[in-house]
Amino acid sequence: MRIATWNVNSIKARLPRVVEWLGAAAPEVVCLQETKCEDQNFPAMEIEDLGYNIAIHGQKSYNGVAILSKRPIEDVQTGLPGDDGDEQARYIEATVEGVRICGLYLPNGNPVPGPKFDYKLGWMDRLIERAQELLSLEETFIMAGDYNVCPTNDDVFDPAGFADDALCQPESRNRFRQLLNLGLTDGVHVFNPQPHFYTYWDYQRGAWQKDHGLRIDHLLLSPQATDRLMASGVDKGPRGEPKASDHTPAWIELSEPNA
DNA sequence: ATGGTTGTGTTACAA
Numbered sequence: 001m002r003i004a005t006w007n008v009n010s011i012k013a014r015l016p017r018v019v020e021w022l023g024a025a026a027p028e029v030v031c032l033q034e035t036k037c038e039d040q041n042f043p044a045m046e047i048e049d050l051g052y053n054i055a056i057h058g059q060k061s062y063n064g065v066a067i068l069s070k071r072p073i074e075d076v077q078t079g080l081p082g083d084d085g086d087e088q089a090r091y092i093e094a095t096v097e098g099v100r101i102c103g104l105y106l107p108n109g110n111p112v113p114g115p116k117f118d119y120k121l122g123w124m125d126r127l128i129e130r131a132q133e134l135l136s137l138e139e140t141f142i143m144a145g146d147y148n149v150c151p152t153n154d155d156v157f158d159p160a161g162f163a164d165d166a167l168c169q170p171e172s173r174n175r176f177r178q179l180l181n182l183g184l185t186d187g188v189h190v191f192n193p194q195p196h197f198y199t200y201w202d203y204q205r206g207a208w209q210k211d212h213g214l215r216i217d218h219l220l221l222s223p224q225a226t227d228r229l230m231a232s233g234v235d236k237g238p239r240g241e242p243k244a245s246d247h248t249p250a251w252i253e254l255s256e257p258n259a
Numbered sequence: 260a261t262g263g264t265t266g267t268g269t270t271a272c273a274a
Contacts (some may be wrong), residue, residue, distance in 0.1 A: 007264070013267090060268095061266085062273070108274060245265095246274080
């Protein structure tokens with residue numbers, strides 16, 4: 001079962017690219033971020049025509065997450081627990097063939113310091129709590145999405161230039177590391193440990209052409225999921241297409257259960 | 260050169 005994550009930066013603007021990639025790569029499960037539309041405006045039919053079931057949690061203009069799956073989707077939950085006042089559509093969970101899929105769009109957090117950075121850190125604390133809960137239930141789960149965290153300076157094309165950025169702050173990195181210290185595995189990194197293995201390139205300043213990127217899209221695996229991890233990677237193809245998102249898909253491959 | 264780009268949706272804001 002191949003599971004991918006892709007921040008599409010508007011599902012409506014990106015629909016031709018998404019349809020093209022789903023048809024060619026055909027992952028079993030995809031977590032999308034920054035869909036940027038309300039649920040009733042999500043282009044569901046075009047994606048269902050490719051054989052996908054859909055679970056969505058959107059809002060107008062900003063944020064928005066979705067899970068696409070060729071296999072049946074069960075037990076959908078939207079919103080990250082821990083703050084009933086949080087109106088931002090950044091988190092969705094659903095079960096596919098016994099695997100709990102957690103799709104997330106972690107707050108960017110800039111500028112530092114400020115209320116947006118505080119929100120980011122609080123959101124990460126809630127994500128850690130959710131991971132602890134799923135671990136205590138001994139679930140097989142994947143937390144996949146745009147984490148807006150560069151785990152180390154090897155994940156940044158210009159560490160000095162990003163020293164003051166929310167994506168690289170010690171507080172952000174500490175919380176990401178807390179997830180790993182709970183026993184989660186960075187699925188892409190296991191098979192691709194080389195530095196500068198990016199998933200995002202800014203639209204500005206020719207970042208793509210110069211390979212001035214960041215590694216901020218991650219798939220973290222529970223121990224039970226890690227036991228089934230067969231392969232992983234980043235598909236840079238979509239970033240080079242016309243009208244591309246600034247992110248490109250990252251993916252992991254799990255063996256079938258009891259294989 | 261205090262720049263540059265994309266998207267939503269309005270002429271600002273987020274990334």
